Amino acid sequence: MYTKDKSQRITLRLNDEQFTFVKTVSDALGVSPSEYLRMMVNLAMVGAKNVEKEGERRENEQASGDDIV
8 A cells, every 4th residue: 555645644433324425435436435535635625725715716707897709
């Protein structure tokens, strides 16, 4: 198992329903439950970064409402 960039460990307890969900989705994606949970953490991190940038707009959204093409 590749662990060179993974130096922190978490122990997580789930109820039966939560575990079944994680196992089912990870199996469907072809990844381990740990990798699936890492994917969810990464997704949450991206979402949090987007919230920080909430005031910023993409270039195409910065155009004036008066601009007609």
